[in-house]
Amino acid sequence: MKPPKKTPTMSDVAREAGVSPMTVSRAFKSDAYVNEETRKAILAAADRLGYVMDSMASGLSSRKTGFVAVTIPSINNANFADTVRGLTEGLQAKGLQVLLGYTNYNQEEEERLVRQLLTRRPEAIVVTGGTHTGKCRAMLENAGIPVIETWDIPADPIDSVVGFSNADASAKIVAHLVETGRTRIAFLGGDASRDTRGFDRRRGFIREMESRGLDATRLVEAGPPPISMREGADALARLMSRWPDTEAVVCVSDLAAFGAMTECQRRGLAVPGTIAIAGFGAYEISDICVPPITSIDPHCYRIGLLAARRIIDLLSDGPDSETESHTLVEPGLLVRASTFSDCNP
Amino acid sequence: MKPPKKTPTMSDVAREAGVSPMTVSRAFKSDAYVNEETRKAILAAADRLGYVMDSMASGLSSRKTGFVAVTIPSINNANFADTVRGLTEGLQAKGLQVLLGYTNYNQEEEERLVRQLLTRRPEAIVVTGGTHTGKCRAMLENAGIPVIETWDIPADPIDSVVGFSNADASAKIVAHLVETGRTRIAFLGGDASRDTRGFDRRRGFIREMESRGLDATRLVEAGPPPISMREGADALARLMSRWPDTEAVVCVSDLAAFGAMTECQRRGLAVPGTIAIAGFGAYEISDICVPPITSIDPHCYRIGLLAARRIIDLLSDGPDSETESHTLVEPGLLVRASTFSDCNP
DNA sequence: GTTGACTATGTTATCGATAACATATAGATC
DNA sequence: GATCTATATGTTATCGATAACATAGTCAAC
Numbered sequence: 056m057k058p059p060k061k062t063p064t065m066s067d068v069a070r071e072a073g074v075s076p077m078t079v080s081r082a083f084k085s086d087a088y089v090n091e092e093t094r095k096a097i098l099a100a101a102d103r104l105g106y107v108m109d110s111m112a113s114g115l116s117s118r119k120t121g122f123v124a125v126t127i128p129s130i131n132n133a134n135f136a137d138t139v140r141g142l143t144e145g146l147q148a149k150g151l152q153v154l155l156g157y158t159n160y161n162q163e164e165e166e167r168l169v170r171q172l173l174t175r176r177p178e179a180i181v182v183t184g185g186t187h188t189g190k191c192r193a194m195l196e197n198a199g200i201p202v203i204e205t206w207d208i209p210a211d212p213i214d215s216v217v218g219f220s221n222a223d224a225s226a227k228i229v230a231h232l233v234e235t236g237r238t239r240i241a242f243l244g245g246d247a248s249r250d251t252r253g254f255d256r257r258r259g260f261i262r263e264m265e266s267r268g269l270d271a272t273r274l275v276e277a278g279p280p281p282i283s284m285r286e287g288a289d290a291l292a293r294l295m296s297r298w299p300d301t302e303a304v305v306c307v308s309d310l311a312a313f314g315a316m317t318e319c320q321r322r323g324l325a326v327p328g329t330i331a332i333a334g335f336g337a338y339e340i341s342d343i344c345v346p347p348i349t350s351i352d353p354h355c356y357r358i359g360l361l362a363a364r365r366i367i368d369l370l371s372d373g374p375d376s377e378t379e380s381h382t383l384v385e386p387g388l389l390v391r392a393s394t395f396s397d398c399n400p
Numbered sequence: 401m402k403p404p405k406k407t408p409t410m411s412d413v414a415r416e417a418g419v420s421p422m423t424v425s426r427a428f429k430s431d432a433y434v435n436e437e438t439r440k441a442i443l444a445a446a447d448r449l450g451y452v453m454d455s456m457a458s459g460l461s462s463r464k465t466g467f468v469a470v471t472i473p474s475i476n477n478a479n480f481a482d483t484v485r486g487l488t489e490g491l492q493a494k495g496l497q498v499l500l501g502y503t504n505y506n507q508e509e510e511e512r513l514v515r516q517l518l519t520r521r522p523e524a525i526v527v528t529g530g531t532h533t534g535k536c537r538a539m540l541e542n543a544g545i546p547v548i549e550t551w552d553i554p555a556d557p558i559d560s561v562v563g564f565s566n567a568d569a570s571a572k573i574v575a576h577l578v579e580t581g582r583t584r585i586a587f588l589g590g591d592a593s594r595d596t597r598g599f600d601r602r603r604g605f606i607r608e609m610e611s612r613g614l615d616a617t618r619l620v621e622a623g624p625p626p627i628s629m630r631e632g633a634d635a636l637a638r639l640m641s642r643w644p645d646t647e648a649v650v651c652v653s654d655l656a657a658f659g660a661m662t663e664c665q666r667r668g669l670a671v672p673g674t675i676a677i678a679g680f681g682a683y684e685i686s687d688i689c690v691p692p693i694t695s696i697d698p699h700c701y702r703i704g705l706l707a708a709r710r711i712i713d714l715l716s717d718g719p720d721s722e723t724e725s726h727t728l729v730e731p732g733l734l735v736r737a738s739t740f741s742d743c744n745p
Numbered sequence: 746g747t748t749g750a751c752t753a754t755g756t757t758a759t760c761g762a763t764a765a766c767a768t769a770t771a772g773a774t775c
Numbered sequence: 776g777a778t779c780t781a782t783a784t785g786t787t788a789t790c791g792a793t794a795a796c797a798t799a800g801t802c803a804a805c
Contacts, residue, residue, distance in 0.1 A: 061544060062521075062542070062543070062544055064790095064791055064792085065791065065792060066791080066792095074754075074755090075754070075755050075756080076755095076791090076792080076793095077754075077755065077756080077792095077793075078753085078754060078755080079792095080792065080793060081753090081754085081793095084793090087753090088751085088752050088753050088754080089752095089753070089754085090752085090753060090754090093753080093754085105538065105539070105542040107515060107518045107519055107539065107543075108519045108791095108792085109460075109519060109521055109790095109791055109792065110519040110520055110792090111456050111459050111460055111465060111519075111520060111521050111790095111791080111792090112460050112760090112790070112791035112792040112793090113519075113791075113792050113793070114456050114760090114792085115454075115456055115457050115460055115759095115760050115761065115762085115790090115791080115792070115793090116759075116760055116791075116792045116793040116794075117760085117792080117793055117794075118760070118793095118794095120456060130475075130481045130484055130485060131478050131481035131482065131485065133476050136475045136476035136481075137476065139475055140475060140476065143475075143502075152501075152516065154499065155500050156497075157488075170452060171497060173452045174452055174453045174454060174455040174456075174458075175455055175456060176454055176456050193450065194450070194452065197407070197450040198407065198452075199406060199407055283684060284684050284685065284688045285684070285687070285688055288688060310684075313685075313688075314688055317688050317689060317690050320690045321690060339628060339629050339630070339655075340629065340658075340685065342630075343629045343630055343633060343658075343659055343662050344662060344689075345662050345665045345666060409760095409761055409762085410761065410762060411761080411762095419784075419785090420784065420785050420786080421761090421762080421763095421785095422762095422763075422784075422785065422786080423783085423784060423785080424762095425762065425763060426763095426783090426784085429763090432783090433781085433782050433783050433784080434782095434783070434784085435782085435783060435784090438783080438784085453761095453762085454760095454761055454762065455762090456760095456761080456762090457760070457761035457762040457763090457790090458761075458762050458763070459762085459790090460760090460761080460762070460763090460789095460790050460791065460792085461761075461762045461763040461764075461789075461790055462762080462763055462764075462790085463763095463764095463790070
């Protein structure tokens with residue numbers, strides 16, 4: 056239909072409006088002196104031409120791309136999605152745009168992804184977790200931009216941290232279960248090797264069980280992360296055939312927990328009467344299912360928001376920082392019917 | 401610790417390797433003559449310096465940014481996440497990177513987002529849905545890049561389409577419910593104004609009901625999209641208090657459907673005995689919950705993959721296109737226990 | 746009337762890479 | 776040996792914007 060004319064540039068707008076390209080630039084940035092009438096004329100001219108600023112060129116020149124790179128293990132996960140929402144919304148005010156990538160819970164993928172993201176010259180980078188390959192860590196250290204590690208408490212942080220202890224979260228659940236009268240408690244999680252957060256939760260479970268003198272060997276592996284509801288169900292079946300007298304299960308996530316609970320329903324095991332179930336993540340499912348499932352709320356959105364604040368703080372020139380280099384977000388224990396004790400005399 | 405030295409450039413690598421910047425460029429692109437030894441030396445030099453290519457500058461010069469912009473209504477939605485996965489994986493082979501943004505089911509937000517994404521000069525753009533504001537549509541038309549509309553069958557497509565008819569999908573469910581003996585059927589969805597796909601599903605419901613001479617006025621609105629499980633539950637409560645003899649509910653999504661089903665459990669309404677429930681989206685929850693919920697599988701991942709193929713096709717120079725301008729992905733009906741009729745004599 | 750502060754705009758060089766063109770060497774062909 | 780071709784590398788201009796600097800007019804204060 057219409058000729059494939061290439062998109063107009065700032066110079067085209069300048070010509071159309073009868074000013075210099077620099078004035079057009081100023082009109083769009085609105086951070087410098089431009090006569091109000093001139094600005095209006097320029098914006099009108101831009102509108103006529105259908106001009107859309109080229110932020111790639113802008114970024115090259117100003118050395119500010121407006122990108123904040125973010126890596127998450129999976130895009131199909133409500134927890135990480137909430138963190139990304141917090142980031143996006145927190146950064147929007149400063150005109151920063153999230154550049155998202157996901158690692159499939161794989162550190163080699165993360166390394167590849169971080170390299171790809173760094174080629175876009177983001178002004179800061181947010182990664183999930185505190186364990187990386189050597190090369191990945193080196194790239195992050197040498198990128199010369201703020202690096203925020205989230206969802207974890209790294210032993211040796213690269214730069215800033217906004218996270219929580221996955222191990223402590225598990226311990227909190229174990230404490231709750233023991234207090235409500237359970238001692239034969241199992242942990243249902245993914246293969247330990249890939250998902251370090253899941254591994255930490257398992258570690259916290261074992262530590263807390265042992266510190267209470269309880270048997271910490273009831274560990275079921277449900278496969279490589281992410282653990283689906285189905286895998287949670289299958290794992291519960293295996294758990295019950297191996298340790299039929301299990302009184303409670305701590306699951307690596309609410310999704311696994313819900314899957315496990317449906318398996319209980321299918322087997323006629325009363326929850327929490329016969330077996331108590333706890334999850335992790337405060338997914339909506341755990342709140343609405345019958346019975347609702349006890350969970351840990353890691354405050355996903357908040358993590359994103361705090362990471363955004365930290366970035367804005369580090370990127371602003373002011374030497375006074377309002378945020379801490381290391382921010383702990385204390386997870387909350389949500390006690391729900393799936394671990395009530397009144398059915399468990 | 402270390403001085404804030406800025407990241408090395410291609411010239412730095414060239415100097416380190418004793419060649420010209422152009423040769424370094426060639427070594428990285430690997431699309432032209434470079435002596436194998438020279439290439440190795442260059443890559444080694446780059447590694448020593450911790451050089452990471454600047455694809456912003458590269459894009460400016462070559463006019464290929466390697467971005468494909470993608471807009472989805474919500475990042476916290478497994479369906480759209482699957483489509484994004486399909487896109488990401490389909491585009492990876494050609495070195496194209498997804499630049500993702502979400503609209504919160506809001507067309508004004510979409511307009512703002514599309515403008516923002518276009519400033520990044522993507523090589524193609526994928527949008528969810530076929531309804532846009534006038535300005536948004538104009539921007540997409542004038543961007544001079546392939547535009548793919550997905551998850552819908554637009555009345556007046558901008559360019560390419562990979563989608564399905566949301567209305568037909570609803571009709572398919574209605575047909576199934578009627579065939580299994582239900583006639584007093586309700587539709588549970590969001591406010592009609594914002595979510596056009598949800599609106600189309602409702603429209604399809606009404607059309608099919610009326611074409612069968614059935615009452616199509618049992619419509620419950622659960623609030624602005626996205627409809628949560630909780631809102632689905634609340635809406636079911638309202639539905640049953642207004643039309644207590646309802647035999648089946650068609651829900652705008654599996655999440656709403658599951659929420660509605662939990663409400664039935666709480667009220668002691670047998671599913672499917674007293675009331676049948678159907679959802680949309682083939683979320684994992686609908687497959688694993690008890691009873692599993694009848695749903696429509698829109699083949700989310702496939703939509704993403706086909707969109708990716710179409711883009712690669714349009715971007716490759718070859719005049720021969722393997723893909724169609726309009727691709728229909730026929731949704732599948734997943735009949736599950738929540739609509740079985742054998743409990744409904 | 747001169748000075749200075751502020752407003753408004755233009756000019757030039759540059760960001761980091763690549764396209765397009767130019768050059769140079771090695772081996773093959775006549 | 777002359778010519779050609781394929782390989783390997785360098786040079787120059789340019790992508791579209793902005794930083795930094797320069798210019799020029801207006802108004803108030805002295």
